Amino acid sequence: MTSHATSAEQNMMVPDLTFEPGMKVFNMKLGMWVFLLSEVMFFTSLIGSYVILRFAHPDHFPEPGVVLNVPLTAFNTFFLICSSVTMVKAFAAIQKGDQQKFKLWLLGTILIGAAFVGIQAYEYSLLVAEHFGPSAAGYAPVGRGMEEGGPIVGGPLYGATFYTMTGFHGAHVSIGVLCLIFVLIQAMRGKYTAADHRGVEVIGLYWHFVDLVWIVLFTIVYLI
Amino acid sequence: MENWSWMLDESASSVGPQIDRLYYIILVITGIVFVATEVTLLYFLFKYRHREGHKAEYIHGNTKAEIIWTAIPALIVLAIALMSRGLWAEIKDPANVPADAMRVMLEAKQFEWNLTYPGPDGELRTGDDFTVRNRLDIPLDRPTVLEMTSVDVIHSFFVPDFRLKQDIVPGMAMQMWFQPTRAGVFPIGCAELCGIGHTRMRGTLTVHSPADYQAWVNEQVQGAASAAEPAAPAPATQAQ
Amino acid sequence: MATHAATAEGHATGAGHDEHHKLSFIRTYIFSTDHKMIAKQFLLASLLFLLIGGILAGLVRWQLGFPGQPIPFIGSMFSDTTAPGGIILPEFYNSLVTMHATFMIFFAIMPLLVGVWGNFLIPLQIGAPDMAFPRLNTASFWISVPAGILMLASFFVEGGAAGAGWTSYAPLSANPEYSGVHMGQVLWLVSLIILGFSSLTGAVNYITTIINMRAPGMTWFRMPLPTWSLFVTSWLLLLAIPILTGGLIMLLFDQTIGTGFFNPATDGEPLLWQHIFWYFGHPEVYILILPAMGLVSEVISNRARKPIFGYHAMVLAIISIAFLGWVVWGHHMFQSGMNPLLGTSFMISTIIIAVPSAIKVFNWLGTLWKGDIHFDVPMLHALAFVAMFIIGGLSGIFMASAPVDIPIHDTYFIVAHIHYVLFGGSLFGIFAGITFWFPKMFGRMMSPKLGKIHFWVTIFAYNAVFFPMHNLGLRNHMRRIYDPNSYEYLQPLQGLNTFISIAAFILIAGQMIFAFSFFYSMFFGEKAEQNPWKSNTLEWTAAGHPPGHGNFPGGTPHVYRGPYEYSSPESNEDFLPQGVPPEPVRRGAVPREPGFLPTGD
Ligand SMILES: [Cu+2]
Ligand SMILES: [Cu+2]
Numbered sequence A: 001m002t003s004h005a006t007s008a009e010q011n012m013m014v015p016d017l018t019f020e021p022g023m024k025v026f027n028m029k030l031g032m033w034v035f036l037l038s039e040v041m042f043f044t045s046l047i048g049s050y051v052i053l054r055f056a057h058p059d060h061f062p063e064p065g066v067v068l069n070v071p072l073t074a075f076n077t078f079f080l081i082c083s084s085v086t087m088v089k090a091f092a093a094i095q096k097g098d099q100q101k102f103k104l105w106l107l108g109t110i111l112i113g114a115a116f117v118g119i120q121a122y123e124y125s126l127l128v129a130e131h132f133g134p135s136a137a138g139y140a141p142v143g144r145g146m147e148e149g150g151p152i153v154g155g156p157l158y159g160a161t162f163y164t165m166t167g168f169h170g171a172h173v174s175i176g177v178l179c180l181i182f183v184l185i186q187a188m189r190g191k192y193t194a195a196d197h198r199g200v201e202v203i204g205l206y207w208h209f210v211d212l213v214w215i216v217l218f219t220i221v222y223l224i
Numbered sequence B: 001m002e003n004w005s006w007m008l009d010e011s012a013s014s015v016g017p018q019i020d021r022l023y024y025i026i027l028v029i030t031g032i033v034f035v036a037t038e039v040t041l042l043y044f045l046f047k048y049r050h051r052e053g054h055k056a057e058y059i060h061g062n063t064k065a066e067i068i069w070t071a072i073p074a075l076i077v078l079a080i081a082l083m084s085r086g087l088w089a090e091i092k093d094p095a096n097v098p099a100d101a102m103r104v105m106l107e108a109k110q111f112e113w114n115l116t117y118p119g120p121d122g123e124l125r126t127g128d129d130f131t132v133r134n135r136l137d138i139p140l141d142r143p144t145v146l147e148m149t150s151v152d153v154i155h156s157f158f159v160p161d162f163r164l165k166q167d168i169v170p171g172m173a174m175q176m177w178f179q180p181t182r183a184g185v186f187p188i189g190c191a192e193l194c195g196i197g198h199t200r201m202r203g204t205l206t207v208h209s210p211a212d213y214q215a216w217v218n219e220q221v222q223g224a225a226s227a228a229e230p231a232a233p234a235p236a237t238q239a240q
Numbered sequence C: 001m002a003t004h005a006a007t008a009e010g011h012a013t014g015a016g017h018d019e020h021h022k023l024s025f026i027r028t029y030i031f032s033t034d035h036k037m038i039a040k041q042f043l044l045a046s047l048l049f050l051l052i053g054g055i056l057a058g059l060v061r062w063q064l065g066f067p068g069q070p071i072p073f074i075g076s077m078f079s080d081t082t083a084p085g086g087i088i089l090p091e092f093y094n095s096l097v098t099m100h101a102t103f104m105i106f107f108a109i110m111p112l113l114v115g116v117w118g119n120f121l122i123p124l125q126i127g128a129p130d131m132a133f134p135r136l137n138t139a140s141f142w143i144s145v146p147a148g149i150l151m152l153a154s155f156f157v158e159g160g161a162a163g164a165g166w167t168s169y170a171p172l173s174a175n176p177e178y179s180g181v182h183m184g185q186v187l188w189l190v191s192l193i194i195l196g197f198s199s200l201t202g203a204v205n206y207i208t209t210i211i212n213m214r215a216p217g218m219t220w221f222r223m224p225l226p227t228w229s230l231f232v233t234s235w236l237l238l239l240a241i242p243i244l245t246g247g248l249i250m251l252l253f254d255q256t257i258g259t260g261f262f263n264p265a266t267d268g269e270p271l272l273w274q275h276i277f278w279y280f281g282h283p284e285v286y287i288l289i290l291p292a293m294g295l296v297s298e299v300i301s302n303r304a305r306k307p308i309f310g311y312h313a314m315v316l317a318i319i320s321i322a323f324l325g326w327v328v329w330g331h332h333m334f335q336s337g338m339n340p341l342l343g344t345s346f347m348i349s350t351i352i353i354a355v356p357s358a359i360k361v362f363n364w365l366g367t368l369w370k371g372d373i374h375f376d377v378p379m380l381h382a383l384a385f386v387a388m389f390i391i392g393g394l395s396g397i398f399m400a401s402a403p404v405d406i407p408i409h410d411t412y413f414i415v416a417h418i419h420y421v422l423f424g425g426s427l428f429g430i431f432a433g434i435t436f437w438f439p440k441m442f443g444r445m446m447s448p449k450l451g452k453i454h455f456w457v458t459i460f461a462y463n464a465v466f467f468p469m470h471n472l473g474l475r476n477h478m479r480r481i482y483d484p485n486s487y488e489y490l491q492p493l494q495g496l497n498t499f500i501s502i503a504a505f506i507l508i509a510g511q512m513i514f515a516f517s518f519f520y521s522m523f524f525g526e527k528a529e530q531n532p533w534k535s536n537t538l539e540w541t542a543a544g545h546p547p548g549h550g551n552f553p554g555g556t557p558h559v560y561r562g563p564y565e566y567s568s569p570e571s572n573e574d575f576l577p578q579g580v581p582p583e584p585v586r587r588g589a590v591p592r593e594p595g596f597l598p599t600g601d
Helices: A002-010 A027-056 A070-096 A099-129 A156-188 A198-223 B016-047 B063-092 B210-227 C006-013 C025-030 C035-065 C090-126 C134-156 C183-212 C225-256 C270-287 C290-303 C311-324 C340-352 C354-368 C377-400 C402-408 C412-442 C448-474 C488-524 C583-587
Strands: B102-109 B112-117 B130-133 B135-139 B144-150 B155-159 B164-168 B174-178 B184-190 B203-208
Touching (some): A027 A156, A027 A198, A070 A198, A099 A198, A156 A198, A156 C225, B016 B063, B016 C354, B016 C377, B063 C377, B112 B135, B144 B155, B144 B164, B203 B210, C035 C090, C035 C134, C035 C412, C090 C183, C090 C225, C090 C412, C270 C290, C270 C311, C290 C377, C290 C412, C311 C354, C340 C354, C340 C402, C377 C412, C377 C448, C448 C488
Parallel strands (some): B135 B203
Antiparallel strands (some): B102 B112, B155 B184
16 A cells, blocks of 8 residues: 555655555444543543542541442452453454354353343342432441441442442443344344454443443442 | 723722733733734735735745744733732632731622621620621721631622622632722622522622721621610611 | 455445435435435524524523513513513523523534534545444434423423523532422433433544545545544544533432532532533533634635645644643633632643634634635635634633633623634634535525625624623623622613613524525525535535535545645646646546555445
8 A cells, every 4th residue: 555655755746645544443443442432531520520529528438348248249340350251252253253152152241241230230229228329318328237227337429429430330331231132133143254243343342341440440439 | 981991990909900900911912912913804805805817825824924923922821821820829829818817707698698797806706796698897907808608509709899709619618808998888799690599699898997897896796786685676787 | 453444344334335226205304324414404403403592592681681671572472480471580581591501502503513514524525425324423413302302391391491500500500499490400411411422423423434534645634624623623522521421410410319419518519510510611612613613714715715824733723722622621710719729720721722722813814815815705704703703712811811800700701702702703603614515515505695694784783792791791790690780880781781682682683684595595596506616625526416325426536635725826727626636647647546445336
């Protein structure tokens, strides 16, 4: 491709037809990259608000293990990381054209993703039962293993930020699962081949991004 | 026609003349730029209007011109920023609040200003404090500090003649100081949309001579005492 | 990765398949995937919202010009909770002010600039068959429709439409106890969240299209300035809109489930909302002006028959505005109680951002210098843009200086400034764009006679409305107050307010000339020739008004030069289109070399 540009430079009479082909990726992938940048900004606004509120009102935010069930979520985190691995496996399989393995790994990713959402819902139900809710009025946790009626730990900003951040992440995982199911249906119809599997690559990008966001969220919400 | 004026009314606080000076500097600079650019524009439109057989000159630009008209505006605006910086710190930096100032508490709520004064003992938050609504009375001879809070939404305490404006954010303790330069009665307004009654959230600021101020305080203290008794009218609170 | 050649995809998606069979009515006019039809849909929808926003402004001006008097003619149509007997209530006034700004900013100016011109111009100007994602493009328009309907519906719910200002400062906007509005505020928030998706999908599409689908020879620095400005604007949208969405979601939760992010009663931070809002809000200001600058640059260069002065400087100015725009948001918050030290740094960054704007103005003047200026209607609007943008830019210097901002903050001086930028700037830019590209969109010329009448009425009435607002502000007239006369010191200004209101009614009435001309010309205007403005850019070389599906049926155009080669000595005429091969190629001395890139089918 470049030979034309150089010849153009050599002779002023020859028109300059420099061709900039843009990024060397297909549109869908570029579009996904661009979209993920906006997702970064979205989570930045939620996480940034959390950081600001936490610095302004440290008394609202008890130590992570006091209210939250950290081991349960740590297990769930491990789960989600596994789903990134299965996604990579699925992609590798279709690159080689191995339809059977591709579909199996894809199915695995879907199941793990769905399980993550399920466990998150279960976690929510436990927390709400312990009076750890998103609204200021519904905020009254006494801490794990403490007796009912004891002093409330933390403040309502804790519940508000916790549910907003993890909830929107959960929504992203759910959308990802739906997209993966769509990809699986397409795969059954034989849409993807070793030569062309762009859809898989694009959904994979999204999936890894959502995982990455979770690792950040898990760190700042459950560990720090 | 005075409504069309670009001049400011005479200010009545110590920082007023400095703000006004900065305003006039910017007014002159922008005025010159305004006339120069608009006249150039109109001149070009006339001079280079289309005429038969006339062709535009094939010019792509001029790096020197670009550098000049980047540098000159940059220098001008930076000069304005530097001039503004010191005055800004003087007005808003908490470190510059005069130590000997009289402290008055201002509590904003929909849609009124409640001002609490130190009573005869000169101390706030003591038993002899008294509160008046929608009026701020201060002595001419010393600076005043307002300790401002809001109980509901954001209001903005605005005294045009003092060139003073400060939003009052609920949940935050805000401060604002000022030193009057002449006695008189000045309007107070709310400059931040605060709800249905925003338009009537106003008050008056009265600057007294020191003697008058003392007399006013005494009147208020007595009024507060007699208001405790039934049937006595609340004298100082201004009627809505 | 190398297996997926970028261009192969680009051409496979847009051109080709649909060309040969006729599309149904629904696919052609309603759920069209053709970027030109989507542009027209955006155009009609946002012109409707422009009208609605104008009517709301008229009602606001009625209250200020003739306070407490019943609205004439239509007064009896209002309900008892808005304007009983035609007399506007304070709560309705707050809704009017809020919704005027909301409709104008989010539903009129933004789609008129980004939705219309992003869609119409980008693929045509870069020589692409369509957008990178045509179906996503359809979605982008249709997502915005429910947003608009919800926003309109909020007028009819209990408590009326949102009334906390377009900036919706918390806690007024977060707690119905304070504003008396619950459902209206919820609808406002939901509508803007939905609209955000529309903007976002648009931005992803524009960015991908411009990066990946430029025709051979269309290098970055041969791109026409409208496309450049839309490219940069798309980045601003992409990165700013999600910030707002996050804030809107938190405010919605505050309003509905009582989370208390911005509610001081539970230690929430009202200033956090302001920081989020303006972190989005300042880039938003540039979203609203950069595309208009691009349109105006195109029209000025074309109608002055002269290359744009300092093309590279223009591009760099756009880019630097986009970068600086992220670090200046605090200038909206000088009096908010923010740390004054922060105020100082925001003041300095803000004042620096004036420089690229100045560069642009000087380059427009430089373009006119020694030009051959044709005063057609688009040019009149473009020149008005420059003249008015100068005023809007200069008045911005006053409030950029934090001490001077103290007295003028939240007064009519600010109202004057924003309208010099958004009406004097953006809207004149939009008029320039519509009158310039109308022939390409609809195949007919807009009536120059009506166009000139509309222009002169608009420019005079516009200045009569907004210039005296500076003076109102200097007389300390607060913005957003329902009854200025409740302040004794504002009573002498009633005459000026009445004058402004009468001018505003003339201004609004004058727009009916445009509306008439727009629809009349669409059906009965003079048929347009292929390239009526003798323009250089690719959209005018694409056959048809507008071009058919796929845009360039003869194959992908090749680009040989920059977009503003007017009055070039290389040509006998005073223009030299981007797609016309240079002499040696035309003579056949050098082959056109079609081989090295895919040409569609
Ligand atoms: Cu108020
Ligand atoms: Cu700004």
